[in-house]
Amino acid sequence: MTLPEQAVLVGPEETAAVSPPESSGGEHEGPAVVLRGLHKSFGSQIVLDGINLTVKSGETLAMLGRSGTGKSVLLKLIIGLQKPDSGSILVQGQEITSLDLQAMNEIRKKMGFLFQGAALYDSLTVEQNIAFPLKRHTKMTKSERRDRVKELLASVGMESALKKMPSDISGGMQKRVGLARALALKPGILLLDEPTAGLDPITSAEIDELILKLQEEHHMASVVVTHDLQSAKTIADRIALLYEGNVLIEGSFQDLEKSNNRFVSAFMQRDS
């Protein structure tokens, strides 16, 4: 593929039409996540090539891009599941690239992660899945934990699935439970890896509505990796389009739609 011509780089300051409210999950005042000159390669394949990106507290940033452009890798770098080759990652003002495991685990408690396939623990019930982080990181009693799990399940409309095994519920339901688990520790930052992938349009719209509702309730900073333009349009305050290991353009959905760049146009017109 040829290089896109005239990449229109739109700064976040220019595009954030509506300033999102402060996150209640973390007391941090500054940006939730700051990436500076981030490089990541797998063998000879360069996935991220000096990426710079800022996610403000309380805003939802959608990451778009072709498959294999490193969107999911970026999320895993933010939560410390992978290490960057070089560059800096600040999570709520704290540099995480040099942290040891124990310190990283403390940072991870401030983040919730919804995996692409929900990644529910298949040997545990729905209730045990959501209670998993609560049991390990809080001093809640059994009954307090049960109440919190019920509250979380109610917030994602899954109260009836308490005792079910993950294999007994549908993909959409698994995503809801995954979302409830990600919210268990009241994180300040929510990372969502393709929350609507593999779901029918109606379920996808329900998940989008749920994310919006949870955003309003919890005021977290969210980074959403998605291929679903409709979903990005619905839930994101700002969109960043990745191309060849870097951010080609960032701005509102309308900014991307208006772009003259050939690649951006091709990407945005796919669904319209």
Place this chain on the structure above:
Amino acid sequence: MSHNASIPHRLISQDVPQVPSLMRATLTSLWSPFNGFLEWFGELGIFAWQVMRAAVRRPFEGRELMRQLDEIGSKSLPLVALAGAAIGAVLSLQSRSSLVHFGAKSMLPAALVFSIIHETGPIVTGLVVSGRVGAGIGAELGSMKVTEQIDAIEASGVNPYKYLAFTRIVACIVMLPLLTLAADFFGVLFGWLADTLVDPISFTKFIHRGFAGTTFSDFLAPTCRTAIFGLIIGMIGCFQGMRTQGGTAGVGISATSSVVMSSLFVILADVVLVKLILVFFP
């Protein structure tokens, strides 16, 4: 004059590999698997170090350990008991004719008990558990790896080396000696049963003859060496499972390689440990 001037042209074919390149190819083909094996060993060492580092930090995952003790121990018991029983019966039937031939029929209980306690019980238990548990751990952790469940554990601030690997390894170490005792018991019981069906002998008399010259150390060293088998089975199963790549095909490969590698190392460890036991418990 050229060096090749007297050699017919057809013999200097470009298709025939030159000696240095042939040697290089041979060396490469020999080095490659050896290099792969060294890499595997190095990665296993790093994995073991990570598990040990995780093990000394709180919390100690007691509930998960209990679940694994049940999963690895109680659920392996029927298979181990069956294998022990079959080996005991077969040993009794096979040894009987030879001992009768040499007029040493009365030695059968002692021969059977010695054979089962010293070698057959431990190695059969090791191999049966490496088949059942090794494959189970490799497949379970492999499938957790490819469905990002291990990443999810790590993302929620829990160390997977402790929660998944350490608990399984400890469960294997604890349960293998106990399962060996069960295999020994069923081996002796069914050895007596096979013997008494041919030539009736009371169980008390059989046991009395069988354990006549047996001391506690005869039991202790062979049974305790299966704790090393447990370490091997747990460590290799967890290692192979947690490094799974490539979807469901990768899970199959992990399960198979867990069984193959753990069985192989159990057999090798058996040889070394038997020698060590003979040195330290003559």
